[in-house]
Amino acid sequence: MKRLLAILLLIIFIIPSAQALSLSISPGSSTIPYAPETTIKITFYIGSDEDQELRVKVEGPLAEYFEVPQETINIIDRKGRLTVYFNIPKLEAGQYNHLVGVEQIVPDRSYGQKPSAVILTAAVFAPVKMLVPCNGKCIKLTFNADNGEIGDLIFFRANLENTGELIDLADGYVDIFFNSSDPIATIPLTEVYNIRTYQKATLRAELDTANYAPGTYGATAHVNYDGHNKTATTSFRLGTFELELLNIFVKNNYPDTIATLAITLRNIWNEEMSNIYGDIIIKDVNNKIVLDTTTPGIIKLNPFAIKTVNVPWNTYNLSVGNYTADVTIYYGNKSIHSSKQVELIAPPIQRFIMSWEILILLIISALIIFLLLAYKKKKKKRRGYGYHY
Numbered sequence: 001m002k003r004l005l006a007i008l009l010l011i012i013f014i015i016p017s018a019q020a021l022s023l024s025i026s027p028g029s030s031t032i033p034y035a036p037e038t039t040i041k042i043t044f045y046i047g048s049d050e051d052q053e054l055r056v057k058v059e060g061p062l063a064e065y066f067e068v069p070q071e072t073i074n075i076i077d078r079k080g081r082l083t084v085y086f087n088i089p090k091l092e093a094g095q096y097n098h099l100v101g102v103e104q105i106v107p108d109r110s111y112g113q114k115p116s117a118v119i120l121t122a123a124v125f126a127p128v129k130m131l132v133p134c135n136g137k138c139i140k141l142t143f144n145a146d147n148g149e150i151g152d153l154i155f156f157r158a159n160l161e162n163t164g165e166l167i168d169l170a171d172g173y174v175d176i177f178f179n180s181s182d183p184i185a186t187i188p189l190t191e192v193y194n195i196r197t198y199q200k201a202t203l204r205a206e207l208d209t210a211n212y213a214p215g216t217y218g219a220t221a222h223v224n225y226d227g228h229n230k231t232a233t234t235s236f237r238l239g240t241f242e243l244e245l246l247n248i249f250v251k252n253n254y255p256d257t258i259a260t261l262a263i264t265l266r267n268i269w270n271e272e273m274s275n276i277y278g279d280i281i282i283k284d285v286n287n288k289i290v291l292d293t294t295t296p297g298i299i300k301l302n303p304f305a306i307k308t309v310n311v312p313w314n315t316y317n318l319s320v321g322n323y324t325a326d327v328t329i330y331y332g333n334k335s336i337h338s339s340k341q342v343e344l345i346a347p348p349i350q351r352f353i354m355s356w357e358i359l360i361l362l363i364i365s366a367l368i369i370f371l372l373l374a375y376k377k378k379k380k381k382r383r384g385y386g387y388h389y
Contacts, residue, residue, distance in 0.1 A: 021104050021122035022049045025082075032130040036090045039067075044126055046073065046080040046102055055105050056082060057125070060098030065089055073102060086128075093134035093163060101125030131163075131198045138164030143221040143232035147270045147303070150240045151210050158189055158203040158221040158232065167195040170225040174205045177218035189221065214240045214268045237304055239270035243331050246306070248340040250325075254347045255318045261291075261311040261342070263327055267301035274300045278329040280311055282342070290318060295329075320346050 024047035032040055046054065053074050058066045067085040074080060084100055103123035140161040148154050156174050171191040175183035189203040203223060220233045244266040251260040261280060267273045276299035282291035295309050321344060328337045 021052070023047065023054075023102065023104075023122050023124040025101055025124045025126045027126060029127040029129070032086060032088075032128060034088065034091070034130055034132045036088055038088055040086045040088065042084050042086060042100070042128065044082040044100065046075065046082055046124070048075045048078050048080065051075045051078060053105055054080070054102040056084075056102055057123070058084065058098065058100050059125075060096070060128070062086075062089070062096055062098065062130075066098070066100070072105070088130070091132045093132050093138070096130045096132065098128040098130075099125040100128050133197045134164045136164050137167060137226050137228050138162070139167070139170075139223070139225060139228075139230060141221070141223055141230050141232045143219070143234045145219055145234050145236040147237045147239070148209065149270050150212055150214060150238050152238075154207040154209055154236055154238075156187075156189075156205040156207070156219060156221065156234075158205075158223055159200065160195070160203070160223060160225075161200045162195045162197055164197065166197065167225045169193055170195060170201065170203060170223060172203060172221060172223040172229075174207075175220045175222070176207060177220070178213070178215065183220075189223070195225075209238055212238055214238050214242065237270060239268050239304060241273075241332060241334070242268045243273065243276065243301075243329060243334070243336055244268060245327065245329055245336050245338045248325055248327055248338060248342070250313070250342045250344075251310075253315075253342070253344050255315050255320060255344050257315055257347075259313040259315045259344070261313050261325060263295070263309045263311065263329075264306065265299070265301065265309065265329065266306045267304060270303050272300060272302055273331055274298070276301065276329065276331045278309070278327055281326045282313065283324045283326070284318075285322060290323065315344060318344060320344050 026045045026047075030042060032042070048054075051074075053072050055072050056068050056070065058068065065087045067087060069083065069085075073082055080102075082100070082102060101124050104121040106121055140163055142159045143157070144159075145156045146154055158172065158174075160170060169191060170193075172189040174187050174189060176185040176187070178184050185207065187205045187207055189205045192201040192203060195201050203221075216235055216237050218233065218235050220231055223230050223232075245263065246266050247262075247264040249262050251262055253259050261282070263278065263280075265276070276295075278295040278299075280291065280293050280295070281289060283289055291313055293311060295311055299307070299309055301307050323342050323344065324339060325342050326337070326339045328335055
């Protein structure tokens with residue numbers, strides 16, 4: 001009951017005092033041409049669902065260079081006009097973003113506003129962007145390529161943005177690398193003409209990967225533009241429906257415990273590989289089978305992923321020594337097999353005890369030798385005190 005009463009009181013205080021306004025601004029955004037040491041007039045039209053006074057706001061790295069004739073504007077007949085002046089300074093090349101707009105003025109609480117009231121205010125802003133080009137011919141360059149399967153066409157994209165003067169022609173080529181600093185192939189990029197300031201363009205190339213080997217390749221784009229050049233690098237992978245068995249090793253490899261046979265796999269296909277499973281047989285030195293099992297669950301590998309599969313191995317009643325692990329992995333209609341020697345070793349505490357035992361034996365042996373030498377020396381000394389005639 002108390003909770004319900006508190007909610008009702010909250011509604012009584014909040015609802016009557018919630019004041020929100022719907023505002024709009026046009027144009028929704030503006031791009032200003034860079035003209036240093038000049039002043040540009042920018043006009044916006046404000047729409048509102050009621051007449052009232054609104055505060056003007058300018059935000060951004062160059063806000064101090066915006067001149068606002070009036071700090072507030074009046075909405076009359078649900079319409080208003082906002083005018084600002086931008087005094088453009090000399091700037092370094094780059095993009096400068098600002099927000100220009102209006103916000104609702106919060107009423108003064110001294111006019112009888114309830115102290116606990118929640119006041120909702122509205123605001124609307126339009127982005128004002130200015131792009132400052134560099135002097136001369138300049139571009140921003142990014143480069144990317146798709147992964148694929150052996151035999152696919154690999155597509156390359158050299159994406160450039162002109163941040164300087166008009167570029168009449170952009171072209172170039174792509175060098176392909178594989179396990180070497182020398183390119184194994186060179187392919188041309190398409191040409192693009194008349195790239196205006198801050199216009200973006202894409203130069204494209206494609207590579208036929210028939211007879212290529214699976215693996216990771218490097219690529220370098222060389223882009224030429226009106227006597228200038230720029231490079232960018234990327235990499236791509238070629239896959240085939242193959243699975244590699246990279247390693248087999250044992251973790252917690254002690255007798256009389258639950259050891260782990262770890263099997264590391266690598267997917268060299270450019271797609272996910274699923275429904276992978278394996279058979280594991282471990283034999284001792286007498287060729288006796290001590291483990292015959294399968295991998296737990298169904299294995300999945302993402303494209304080009306490496307994953308270690310853990311198989312439990314009950315080593316109770318097994319002795320320290322070498323064993324042979326035969327692992328066969330099945331995927332699709334293929335399989336791979338590997339055989340490797342693995343070892344069970346004495347637990348650390350047992351090895352510690354054995355080390356102490358050896359140390360004690362060495363001390364006892366040293367003590368016996370010492371006593372024998374001392375006895376021989378004493379016996380020889382007694383002979384030296386004998387009687388002479």
